[in-house]
Structure formats: C-alpha cells, structure tokens
Amino acid sequence: MAQMNMIQALNSALDVMLANDPNVLIFGEDVGYFGGVFRVTDGLQKKHGLTRCFDAPISEGGIIATAIGMGAYGLRPVPEIQFADYILPAYDQLVSEAARLRYRSGGEFSAPITVRSPYGGGIFGGQTHSQSPEAVFAHITGLKTVIPSNPYDAKGLLIASIECDDPVIFLEPKRLYNGPFDGRHDRQLRTWAGHAAGEVPEGHYTVPLGKAATVREGKDVTVIAYGTMVHVALGAIEESGIDAELIDLRSIVPLDIDAIVASVERTGRCVIVHEASRFGGFGGELSALVQERCFYRLKSPIERVAGWDTPYPHAFEWDYFVGPARIAAALNRAMEA
Amino acid sequence: MSNLPSLRLHIPVPPARPGDAPSFDHLRLSEAGAVRRPDSAAPEAEMRDLPYDLIRVLDGEGRAVGPWDPKLSPDMLRRGLRAMLATRLFDDRMFRLHRQGKTSFYMKSLGEEAIGVAQSLALGERDMSFPTYRMLGWLMARDYPLIHLVNEIFSNAEDPLKGKQLPILYSARDYGFYSLSGNVGSRFGHAVGWAMASAYKGDDGIAIGYIGEGTTAEGDFHEALTFASVYRAPVILCVTNNQYAISSFSGIAGAEATTFAAKAIAYGLPGLRVDGNDFLAVWAATIWAAERARTNHGATLIELFTYRAAGHSTSDDPTKYRPADEAEHWPLGDPVDRLRQHLIALGEWDEERHAALVAELTETIRAAVKQGEAVGTLGQSKPSVREMFEGVFKEPDWRLIEQRRELGV
Ligand SMILES: Cc1ncc(C[n+]2csc(CCOP(=O)(O)OP(=O)(O)O)c2C)c(N)n1
Numbered sequence: 001m002a003q004m005n006m007i008q009a010l011n012s013a014l015d016v017m018l019a020n021d022p023n024v025l026i027f028g029e030d031v032g033y034f035g036g037v038f039r040v041t042d043g044l045q046k047k048h049g050l051t052r053c054f055d056a057p058i059s060e061g062g063i064i065a066t067a068i069g070m071g072a073y074g075l076r077p078v079p080e081i082q083f084a085d086y087i088l089p090a091y092d093q094l095v096s097e098a099a100r101l102r103y104r105s106g107g108e109f110s111a112p113i114t115v116r117s118p119y120g121g122g123i124f125g126g127q128t129h130s131q132s133p134e135a136v137f138a139h140i141t142g143l144k145t146v147i148p149s150n151p152y153d154a155k156g157l158l159i160a161s162i163e164c165d166d167p168v169i170f171l172e173p174k175r176l177y178n179g180p181f182d183g184r185h186d187r188q189l190r191t192w193a194g195h196a197a198g199e200v201p202e203g204h205y206t207v208p209l210g211k212a213a214t215v216r217e218g219k220d221v222t223v224i225a226y227g228t229m230v231h232v233a234l235g236a237i238e239e240s241g242i243d244a245e246l247i248d249l250r251s252i253v254p255l256d257i258d259a260i261v262a263s264v265e266r267t268g269r270c271v272i273v274h275e276a277s278r279f280g281g282f283g284g285e286l287s288a289l290v291q292e293r294c295f296y297r298l299k300s301p302i303e304r305v306a307g308w309d310t311p312y313p314h315a316f317e318w319d320y321f322v323g324p325a326r327i328a329a330a331l332n333r334a335m336e337a
Numbered sequence: 338m339s340n341l342p343s344l345r346l347h348i349p350v351p352p353a354r355p356g357d358a359p360s361f362d363h364l365r366l367s368e369a370g371a372v373r374r375p376d377s378a379a380p381e382a383e384m385r386d387l388p389y390d391l392i393r394v395l396d397g398e399g400r401a402v403g404p405w406d407p408k409l410s411p412d413m414l415r416r417g418l419r420a421m422l423a424t425r426l427f428d429d430r431m432f433r434l435h436r437q438g439k440t441s442f443y444m445k446s447l448g449e450e451a452i453g454v455a456q457s458l459a460l461g462e463r464d465m466s467f468p469t470y471r472m473l474g475w476l477m478a479r480d481y482p483l484i485h486l487v488n489e490i491f492s493n494a495e496d497p498l499k500g501k502q503l504p505i506l507y508s509a510r511d512y513g514f515y516s517l518s519g520n521v522g523s524r525f526g527h528a529v530g531w532a533m534a535s536a537y538k539g540d541d542g543i544a545i546g547y548i549g550e551g552t553t554a555e556g557d558f559h560e561a562l563t564f565a566s567v568y569r570a571p572v573i574l575c576v577t578n579n580q581y582a583i584s585s586f587s588g589i590a591g592a593e594a595t596t597f598a599a600k601a602i603a604y605g606l607p608g609l610r611v612d613g614n615d616f617l618a619v620w621a622a623t624i625w626a627a628e629r630a631r632t633n634h635g636a637t638l639i640e641l642f643t644y645r646a647a648g649h650s651t652s653d654d655p656t657k658y659r660p661a662d663e664a665e666h667w668p669l670g671d672p673v674d675r676l677r678q679h680l681i682a683l684g685e686w687d688e689e690r691h692a693a694l695v696a697e698l699t700e701t702i703r704a705a706v707k708q709g710e711a712v713g714t715l716g717q718s719k720p721s722v723r724e725m726f727e728g729v730f731k732e733p734d735w736r737l738i739e740q741r742r743e744l745g746v
Binding site for chain 1: 350501504506519520549555584585652715724729737
C-alpha cells in the first residue's frame, strides 16, 4: 500500500497497464513528454517509451477516430481528452462508431478503448472547464460510463475499464484530484492523506464496473451520488443529523440497479444528487427507475438536487455548484413528507 | 514474408528540450524584402510558391525593404507601437494580479502583439474579427476602455459580460471583436459565415478569423477553408503559428511535413506565410488579402509566423518542456523592439520618448486597475446572482424561473 492522491492513483493504473500489456498505449493533447495538464501521465513516456505515451494533435474527433481504429486492430488505447468540455468534437465518433462497431459488424470488429477525461466544477473554470456531460454518454447504448470518487476506486476502476472489451468513458472528477472536497470551499481543504481511500496498492487490482459502493449505511433515506457529489453529500448528511444511506454509483453504465433498489426498499426515501444541470440529466433516469421499481415502498417524493439549467457561470461558481445547503434542504424535504 | 523492414510508428520530437541548447536551425526563413508581391487579384495557381517563403519587411537594421513595404506614416507606426506596448504592459500587470489571487486565470500575448494590433488598425470599422485569446492587441489598437477589460477579468459587479465568462474571453461587438469561447477553433467557421452573410447582403465589410497552429488539427479549420473556398467568402483566415500549443511543438500539428500557409493550396486559396513579429509585414499581408476579399476574389489563408514568448497561461510552466532560454534565441526578434528600432531609424522616435510612453501607459493601466479593484476583484464582488439565469434564452422558461426562485434571487 502507498498513500496516493487521485492523480497518482490514476498514473499508477496506467503505469501498471503499460507494463502488463504491450497493446496498451496512451495518447492525447500534452500527455507525452509533459505528462498532461493535470500530470496524470507524468513520467510514463520516459519510463515506457515514446510510442507508448505520446502527444496528439488538437483534434478530439481525430483522437477518438484513431483510437477506434487502433482498438479495432487489437490494441487497447487509452486516449485522454484534456477536459470533458472538449469531448464534443468527438461525439459523433463515440456515438456513431465506438458505441456501435461491435453491433453493426456482427462482432467482427470492436472498439476496446478507454477515454479518460477530467470533468466537473468547483474550480472557477467557467463555462468550458467545469461541465459534467455524463448524461449524454449514458443515453448512448454501447458505451460504458465510469466515474470514480476516490484514489482507490480510481485506480481499480481504470484498470477494469482498460481490460474491458467495450468502449468506456472514464470521467475523472478534477475537483477530487487532490482531496475529498465536501463543498465547503471557505474551510480548510483536506487532502487524500489520512483518508482510507487514499491508501492504494501499488500493483494490479480491479474494482468491477457496475458495482456501487455504500459509503455510509443509514436507515432513513437513500442518497444516490457519484463523483465529487459523493463527498459533498457525505458532508451534508453528517451535518444534518439524518441517518441517510449514501450510495456511490462508481459507474452509471453499467448501473448497479440492485444496490439502489435494495437500499430504497429499506429506507423508503430517495435523494439523487449530481453536478450536471437538472433537465434531462442522469438524475431523471435514476428517478424513473426508483419510481418504477420501488413505488409502493416510497414514503415521500423522490428528490433531485442538480446544477441549474444554465451554462456554468464563472462569477457564480458557488451559486451554481451543488453545495451542502441544497442537499440538506432536499434531505429535509424527503424526511418531512 | 517480404524482406522489407518492419513498420515503425513515427512520433515527432522537437529539436530541443529543457537542458538542451535552443535550436531553430530547422526553420524555413527568407530575407527581408526577398519575397515577391503578386497582384492581389492574381489567380491562386500563380502563387503557389508564397506559402513556402516568409514575407518580411523590416531588416536587421530596422529599415523597411522590398515590395511588401506598406509605407505607413510615422503617426500610424507610433499608434501601432503604443497599442503593442499597452498590450504588453497590461498583460504583465494582470499576470501579477493573478499571482496575488485577484482573478482565476490569465493568458498573455507576449511576443505576438504585432498581429492583433496591425490587423486591427489595417482593417476597417465594419470588418469583424473572430479572435483567439491572444488577440488583446486588437482591442488595444481600437482603444477599448481598459476598465472594461479589468472588470471582465475580475468578474465583478461591473463586468460587461456579467460574470458569465472566464477572464480574457471578451466580447466587444462595437470594436469588431466577436465573442470568445474556451473551446479552441470553433469560431473559425463563424468568420466564414459572417463573410458569406456580408456578401449575401451586398455589404462592404469583411471578416478575419484566427486559429492557433495547434488548433489547425481540428475539423473546424478544414471545414472553414472548404466553405471559404466554395463560396469565395470575403474573409481572411489567419493561423497564428507561435510554435507551441501548450507543451506541444508545432510538429505535433504537422509542421514537420509542410507549412501551415501551404494548407491553402489544397483548397485552391492563396496562402501567405508572414513574419508575425514584423508589424509592417503583418500589415502588408493583411491589406493585400483584404483587397482581394473586397474585390470578390475570395479568401486568403495567412500564416503568421511568431513565437509564444510566455507560458501558455497562468497554469503553465514552459521550462518543463522547452529550454528556459529558448525565447531569447527566436531568430525573428521581438515585435515591439523591432518597430521601435524602425521608428528610431526613421528619426521619428527616441529612447526618451519611449520611456515616457512606457511611464504614461503604466500609469493609465495602474489607474484602470485601481478603479476595477474599487468595484472588487474575483470573489469580492460579482453581478447580481439573478444574472446567472438571464440570457440562456431570450426569455427565461419555467425551469429557470422556478430555479431562480428556489435560489431566492
Ligand atoms: C476543443 C478544445 N480542445 C482542447 C482545448 C484545450 N486547449 C486550450 S488552449 C490549447 C492549445 C492551443 O494551441 P494553439 O492553437 O497553437 O494556440 P496558442 O495557445 O498557441 O495560441 C488547448 C489544447 C480547448 N480549449 N478546446
């Protein structure tokens, strides 16, 4: 075991996979010599060689198209898109190609690629360095979408994603790279040092895709979250005095429906939290699933806490970002009804 | 089995990394004054040598030489120098304010000031630019109020963009400056569309679009060139080749194989490759392309060959990926020094006047910053939170109205 932040844990996962499998290779904007703008690929080119981790032209469509071609040939490319906000030029490649190649070719070809990309807010990154686009991938059948919330899971999930034979969108909550941010931006920030999930094995291990984690057990209400919101929700729960059960989905496709249903059946109440804007967000799908499967056990309406339906505004970072106060209010509404 | 060697994957590598001696031997340069200047209405097929040359006017002694000399008046040269210096001094000041935590982000145009300034002055009021984030010089040349810039950078209560946009991603329609966005390249086609609209309406304005050399890899670049060519749009399309895209040298964008100006050939457009640190050369190429556009001869691609002398942004440390002293070895010098040297060579400027100008601009910038700080820096002051919900649509729908109410604003 070693103490790692999320950047080091992701770097370790890539390092392990480059060493284990000669078909794994990494490319993306500034990931080579420089090691990536968030340093996730730091040192990998030097250690594993120029052709294993290299810089790509600024062309997200080109990066994903070539990754698909390599994947079809038999490699396991792990392209990086520098910010999830910039993944959209590649959207057609992901939706029309990566997601369907296996289906339409009768299994002759497939695209076992893992697209890593930092996402999410809380960093004063403005409109194009803060967005949470998971719903536009979850909607596309044929793509898996993974979102870790701590260093241990990040490494295990990334290795599982690279070993997965389907295309995976691997969204990294950049606000959690250096510590478990609970939304209290005006307090002393914590790092991963001393956090149980900051203890990371150095070698190979996996965290399976499609298995949620129960972060906190509770009997009054089920809170479903992923990414940064796991920590914001945990902080809000602890301050609220409500005995909430907190589920970290870890991957939204595949979705651990059993864990969700089992918890809501027990608590009878459900609060869904995500950073992305509300309308058409993944919370809508979660809400529908809970309603369909747990309707007769529900004691109160399902609550959704999400980003406002506006672009991500620079000056209003903390008015937009889903913080503990809004989560606490939703918990109270769920409990009162 | 064939007896050919096995295939190898080529990955471009720059000539120098940290610790190496800077090397620019591989660059394709021309002497000042050496490149011919065809008629602006000449057929593209007769100009296919130009994308491989480098149009330069200012020589090593600060003299303007050759057929591209735009013969500008000393007053215009001084205006250019003033705007370039203002850009540089403002950048320096803002960079320091970022270090003091007064804003979240900043990007400089150090070493590239001639481009925005010369093109802003050379083009007209009805022309529209579609800038990159390194085009502050355009606004400085048109005397955009400094206090607007400062307030935008602080995202404070007086921010002209109402706190919605990142620092430096300005929008200034009345100054011919189209709205910037954080995603690179995506406005290159807007410039072509704007120009097509001007032609459709029978107006006389043209458009000028910018893209970094790194970003020419995006589809946006190729799509814009295709449309510009097909519809003979009255547009000037510029690649600012400052040699770097964050840490990636221009080889990652294809510079090992050809020049960026030469990409024009495949689209049937003229391509000019220009010394971007030479105020006069930038000016001359711009008015050549503008004349071509205004006379319905269509678009031109201009590669502005320059060097990003500073880091990519406040988040970057260039000594991690290039020799620390590389900027000093850039063979085409510094654009401010070269224009100053030219004015001095003409007898129209001296060191004393230069020092006085620097002092005056420094004071003006200091005063604007003070005024902005009095309103508030990032986090101390912001527009009404109600603004967050405005402008999503022309009129907010029920979702926004409900959410605004939920937030209590
Ligand atoms: C679509 C998109 N992809 C990636 C980025 C991240 N990014 C911001 S600036 C930049 C480098 C741009 O380089 P270049 O076009 O050469 O312009 P320069 O910064 O050198 O002026 C990158 C990759 C982005 N902003 N938008």
